[in-house]
Amino acid sequence: xxxxxxxxxxxxxxxxxxxxxxxxxxxxxxxxxxxxxxxxxxxxxxxxxxxxxxxxxxxxxxxxxxxxxxxxxxxxxxxxxxxxxxxxxxxxxxxxxxxxxxxxxxxxxxxxxxxxxxxxxxxxxxxxxxxxxxxxxxxxxxxxxxxxxxxxxxxxxxxxxxxxxxxxxxxxxxxxxxxxxxxxxxxxxxxxxxxxxxxxxxxxxxxxxxxxxxxxxxxxxxxxxxxxxxxxxxxxxxxxxxxxxxxxxxxxxxxxxxxxxxxxxxxxxxxxxxxxxxxxxxxxxxxxxxxxxxxxxxxxxxxxxxxxxxxxxxxxxxxxxxxxxxxxxxxxxxxxxxxxxxxxxxxxxxxxxxxxxxxxxxxxxxxxxxxxxxxxxxxxxxxxxxxxxxxxxxxxxxxxxxxxxxxxxxxxxxxxxxxxxxxxxxxxxxxxxxxxx
Numbered sequence: 001x002x003x004x005x006x007x008x009x010x011x012x013x014x015x016x017x018x019x020x021x022x023x024x025x026x027x028x029x030x031x032x033x034x035x036x037x038x039x040x041x042x043x044x045x046x047x048x049x050x051x052x053x054x055x056x057x058x059x060x061x062x063x064x065x066x067x068x069x070x071x072x073x074x075x076x077x078x079x080x081x082x083x084x085x086x087x088x089x090x091x092x093x094x095x096x097x098x099x100x101x102x103x104x105x106x107x108x109x110x111x112x113x114x115x116x117x118x119x120x121x122x123x124x125x126x127x128x129x130x131x132x133x134x135x136x137x138x139x140x141x142x143x144x145x146x147x148x149x150x151x152x153x154x155x156x157x158x159x160x161x162x163x164x165x166x167x168x169x170x171x172x173x174x175x176x177x178x179x180x181x182x183x184x185x186x187x188x189x190x191x192x193x194x195x196x197x198x199x200x201x202x203x204x205x206x207x208x209x210x211x212x213x214x215x216x217x218x219x220x221x222x223x224x225x226x227x228x229x230x231x232x233x234x235x236x237x238x239x240x241x242x243x244x245x246x247x248x249x250x251x252x253x254x255x256x257x258x259x260x261x262x263x264x265x266x267x268x269x270x271x272x273x274x275x276x277x278x279x280x281x282x283x284x285x286x287x288x289x290x291x292x293x294x295x296x297x298x299x300x301x302x303x304x305x306x307x308x309x310x311x312x313x314x315x316x317x318x319x320x321x322x323x324x325x326x327x328x329x330x331x332x333x334x335x336x337x338x339x340x341x342x343x344x345x346x347x348x349x350x351x352x353x354x355x356x357x358x359x360x361x362x363x364x365x366x367x368x369x370x371x372x373x374x375x376x377x378x379x380x381x382x383x384x385x386x387x388x389x390x391x392x393x394x395x396x397x398x399x400x401x402x403x404x405x406x407x408x409x410x411x412x413x414x415x416x417x418x419x420x421x422x423x424x425x426x427x428x429x430x431x432x433x434x435x436x437x
Contacts, residue, residue: 001244004059006033013071013096014046019053026057028245031065047071047096055079058087061245071096082106089114095141096120103127105151106180109134116410122146128153131178136171140409140417145170152177290324293335300339308342310364334359341368347375354391361395369397377403382411 002025007018017031031042045066055077063069069091079102081087088094094115100122109132112118119141128150136145145167146156155173158164165173289302306313316322327335337351338359345367347356353375360368377399380388385407392400409418 001028001030001248003030003032006031008033008040008045011047011049013073015040015044016047016049017045017066018049018051020051022050022053024050024053024055024057024059026060027241028061028248029059029065030248042066043068045069047073049073049075050077051075053077055081057081060241061248063090064249068093070094071098073098074100074102076101078102079104083111084108085110085113088112091115092117094118098122099126101125106130107135108132111135112139115139116414117141117406120144123150124156125149127151128178130180131174132180133171133175135174136167138414141406142167147173288323291335292324292326292328293330294328294332296332298335298339300342305342308365308367310366312363330359331355338363338365338368341365341371347371353379354387357391358395361397373397373399376400380404380407382407385411 004019004022004024009016009018017033042065046068048062048066048069048071050073053074055074070093072088072091072094075098079099083099083104085108088097088111092114095117096119097115098120101124104123104126105128107123107128107130111132112121112135116138118139120143121136121139122144124146125148128147129152131147131153136142142157143159144157146158147153147170148156153173155165155170157167157170284299287299287301289300289305291298291300302316306316312325315325331352334352334355337348337356341347342365347353347368353372357369357372357376360372376388376391380403385404387404388400389404389408392398392402392404405418
């Protein structure tokens with residue numbers, strides 16, 4: 001297994017893995033570098049940056065080592081095989097790819113067929129002559145496409161720059177200026193070559209025919225035997241590479257388990273005051289406030305809820321003598337989830353995350369808002385995407401709004417681009433809900 005030296009650092013595309021002056025090939029690799037900023041791991045890496053590297057393929061396990069990668073940059077490098085669909089197809093979550101100053105001459109039309117979330121593409125300052133006409137088809141979220149400084153094309157699109165060309169103009173330029181060259185067929189080459197004079201016809205005597213046929217059969221068997229040996233060796237190498245990758249992943253998992261065990265054995269040095277506070281929170285006699293929720297009541301520590309909720313802190317500040325608060329419009333199970341989170345910082349698995357999100361938004365419990373937002377994003381699908389989009393718009397949550405809109409675009413309208421403004425005007429989608437769902 002090959003080791004690739006790298007550095008980890010912040011960048012404008014997020015936490016970055018930086019690789020320079022390395023030989024890159026299509027085998028399993030191990031990343032080695034100064035790991036990491038405080039609290040950072042491979043899971044935090046968003047951007048992979050190659051500088052002055054030589055490529056003879058793409059590592060087959062990068063998508064496993066860096067599972068949350070959203071951007072790839074390649075600069076001033078040598079791509080001996082070009083850039084192919086098979087190199088990128090496992091990075092389905094990519095939103096940005098930049099390949100610049102790398103002497104690329106050709107891009108296939110199916111290059112981005114597996115990368116439907118791309119927003120920014122740049123192949124500036126290469127030597128592009130041929131580009132497949134359909135290369136940008138199906139990429140509905142593009143904000144930047146840059147082909148400036150190439151041999152046959154010099155154009156760019158930026159949705160935020162009025163001086164750039166339109167996306168349609170970029171597509172037309174690709175079709176008109178970068179048509180792939182027609183492949184030369186063997187028959188056409190034969191027609192261009194002047195045919196030599198026909199040699200004299202050799203007449204084979206009947207007694208010679210069996211001997212020549214036997215020789216031809218023997219030669220054919222030898223050729224088949226050599227080809228079979230080559231295939232056997234290639235299959236053996238492939239199985240060895242897969243086995244090495246599986247062993248590497250297994251080793252990483254084992255090392256992770258051992259590390260977790262070591263952390264669990266580490267003695268915890270807590271300030272005695274925290275133990276005293278825990279005792280108070282456990283003791284029901286110190287609960288000094290009541291929430292009346294439908295027909296149920298919840299005794300709580302006022303100071304704890306004031307610390308977690310900006311809304312309740314303001315209420316308690318303006319009404320210091322208040323001892324109870326009615327929440328008749330909140331379902332009991334929803335408030336129980338809020339209660340558990342305030343005391344234990346955990347969400348019940350069976351909670352209604354939409355209702356808990358609404359309660360957290362009204363009570364302004366920031367940590368609970370973040371937790372429920374993550375839960376809703378993880379559970380989003382074509383059936384609840386519109387509801388989550390409406391929820392994000394109502395409470396001005398950009399993450400829910402964007403994820404809801406993206407899901408509607410990708411899952412419900414994969415062949416039609418929706419207007420971006422609809423993300424902030426979901427009522428128009430709601431009015432046509434029957435047509436959408």
